[in-house]
Amino acid sequence: MEAWSSLMGGFAAAISPYNLMFALIGSIAGTLVGVLPGLGPTAAIAMLLPLASHLDPAPAIIMMAAIYYGAMYGGSTTSVLVNIPGEASSVPTAMEGYQLNLQGRGGPALGISAIASFAAGTMGVIGLTFFAPVLARTALAFGPPEYFALTFLGVSLVVSLSGRDLGKGLLSALVGLLTAVIGLDPLTGVTRLTFGSMELMAGIDFVPIIMGLFAISEILVNAEKETKCILEAKRIEWLPTWQDIKDTWAATIRSGVIGFLAGLIPGCSPAVTSFMVYDLEKRFSKHPEKFGHGAIDAVAAVEGSNNATASGGFVPLLAFGIPSGPALAVLLGGFLMYGLQPGPRLMQEQPALLWTIIASMYIGNVMLLVLNLPLVGLWARMALIPFPILGPIIAVCTLIGAYSLRHSFFDLWISLLFGVIGYLMRKFEFPVAPMVLATVLAKLMETSYMQSLVMSKGSPLIFFTRPISAAFILLTLLSVASGIWLRRQAKVKQVELEESDS
Amino acid sequence: MCRSKWSLFIIVCVSLALLTGYGLAQEKPYPTKSVTYLVTFDPGGQSDREARRQQPFLEKSLGQKVIVDYKVGGGGALGWSELVRSQPDGYLMAGINIPHIILQPMQQQTGYTTDQIIPVALFQRTPLALAVLKTSPYKTIQEFIAAAKVKPSDISIGGSGTFSGHHVATLRFQKMTGTKFNYVPFTGAAPQITAFLGGHVNAVFGNSDDLVKYSGDIRVLAVADENRFFGFPETPTFKESGIDIVESIDRGIGLPPKTPDYIVKKLEAAFLQIAKDPAIQEQMKKEGFVPLALGSQASRAYIEKMTGIYKDIVKDIKK
Amino acid sequence: MLKTQRSGDIACGAFLALLGLAAAWASTTIDEGAGGHLHPRNFPLLLGVLLFIGGAGLAVHALIARTGANKAIGWPDRRGWKFWGIALAALVLYVGLSNPLGFLICTFFFVAGFIWYFGRYSPIVAVAWALGVAAFVYVVFIWLLDLTLPLGPLAFLS
Structure with a gap:
């Protein structure tokens, strides 16, 4: 119960008007950068660093942390409304949420994602409060072989993301992997497949790819169809009902637990978690046929896992000073700016500060819920804007977002190129999700494989002799086998249906 | 008269040239914009x-x-x-x-x-330093080298990338002590240190600022600098141990x-x-x-x- | 040409096989780096070969099994292609001109043009929307988020 009394002390400090104000500023800024595709918390936190240096550490870090988890709330908005996932981890949200929007249920989808974000995010903070000391060492249990086994499991999700045609899904994943190889090999620094181009040497980032595959191809498709308005449904719902919440609460809790645990592993990209959660929900759902055509429990699960992962990421950060991603690296920079080094020593020397920050995360999540729920109706009405007006606004926001990432026009050309590729993939019926997943996973997969072989001096047995890695590989094999079996079952059913139809 | 006319002309030309030349070399005000x-x-x-x-x-x-x-x-x-x-x-x-x-x-x-x-x-x-975990059996740089001589290529040293300061430091260390290590590259300092703290590599060549953060968990064996590093005043430099490596x-x-x-x-x-x-x-x-x-x-x-x-x-x- | 999914599969398969072949060939020119167990060449080479096999497999499967032979690809008609091409051209111009002219000016012309052409709105409505969007870009991206965007002749606004 020591954590409990410390937490109460933290609340006492976090509730001061001054600290509340900065939590609110951070929440608003986080929602804003989360909504804008391409922009993320990394840029926003980096931008506020010099500003924050005029503040005391507590309000400054409260604000930067709020930007970080606040951005996870905004991430679903454009995915649901206009089929543009702002980052890789929202791709499954777009796959289901956009379908819901087309059916006139964009409002409920957004509302449910706000509620799931709040519930799972808060679960993550509870985990951070009470289990951080016990679970912190998991962050260190993952060496290169474990990471390779994890990515192996990630790639196996392609099987379930491939839609009807597994072969095309695999090809799509291969092209994604190949795209990610372009540039400098992260371990040896050797240039690969760059053909002497300086721009290619920097590699192809996956955000411009996602922008192209989703946003640009969406604009092209709607332009050719002369769409008047993307929302054609007659009956439109603006807000989630109790039934929606009843349908999704179990998925939210499951994803909260998984998301938090995945957040403990510093090298595990949130995209992997959200695809994994999506896959799990699909397998254990009572209505798997709804997936791909607007499953609201999938939206809840994916958005919930994003937020729980964000909370979980604070465990290795506060316990060891290990950042799980670029945004937390900048946040770590914020700590260092005040001469504070997160780690066991900080826990002993400045417990009050840490507990204030943790307490502020409970408050921040409540603020974000209050901030985002009323916005849902407003956002959902955006889908009523005629396409000829909405289209160019989408294009401008995504392209500027893609530019802001690396300040590179080359990235914008990549976006357009993948816009055309995405368009062709729709026409030739290639699934897009495996390509996104593959580009996200490729680097970690290859580097961890090579590192493992260096560690074992060339013996691949290292993947099987280490318990965590062996468990993941076993899980992968099980998942692939059951996935193919389920696929076969579904096919048999479909054939039966078609035969009974005729 | 004629001659003086010409000389005047030449003087004018030369001084004009000098002036413009001077003008060209004249420093433009800098900076005038962001x-x-x-x-x-x-x-x-x-x-x-x-x-x-x-x-x-x-x-x-x-x-x-x-x-x-x-x-x-x-x-x-x-x-x-x-x-x-x-x-x-x-x-x-x-x-x-x-x-x-x-x-x-x-x-x-x-x-x-x-x-x-x-x-x-x-x-x-940021000078580089060779570090092991507190729980490691190697207490000094000499013990570390001796162990490496007994089982060449068995002890792993983690660093950031190849063709990097960490890699070069490892190679110089091997060359000067006649040892062989298993160099494991990582994609940056954060994954390197994480793997090190998790015990997935036996030692690291790390940047001083990264190592200072973890001084509670690690033991620094030697610092690759001319003088001792203020963060680890007890730790000898490589030079003190007779190994001439300065890497930063x-x-x-x-x-x-x-x-x-x-x-x-x-x-x-x-x-x-x-x-x-x-x-x-x-x-x-x-x-x-x-x-x-x-x-x-x-x-x-x-x-x-x-x-x-x-x-x-x-x-x-x-x- | 490419009217059915079968012909589409054949074409895509052949293209991907060629891409795989090209990637595999390009991978062989990759420097082998520092040696040891680090082979920067292997992964792209493997991917290239797999892509070649997979692409060829798709094409051959479609050729022999005639899958998707009675399923038409949803290509647009001539009018659809025209709109498609104009939308793409507008995007290309936007990206191409944003460097010299800056994002604000390009955003204005892109939005105004798009709304006017695709929405058949009166030029006044289009210009009003375009001004609004450009102002939004300025306020949010440049003023609030402090991004350094190229602004061309309007550089004094940054």
């Missing part, structure tokens, strides 16, 4: 934090806005190749890292060469080739003023950096010296 400070690594990293620290002071001494901008990729190579291709007017400068700017062009075509970059100043260094990551600022001297001087003065500020030096030390204040000439000499050392080592890797 200056871009290019950071070639991710926001939040050491280079970025240093740039952000310097930004307000630079703005004060230059009297213009300083914009911190990022060009991240290729371990910095992307930003540096942009630097050497940009206008030499002093409005774009980039953070430079040694040994990166020496080793990258030695490895392959990277779009720039070391001598294209005009170094303005070097303002901080040095950070500074560079300009495109052909930048006029007066601009270099102006920026050099601005950066050195910041680098010599005792308050800033104190901050740097607290974060585990060794403050430096090398001017343009001294930086160039240092880069040339290190280039000579690295040439032979790179030959060894490449063969």
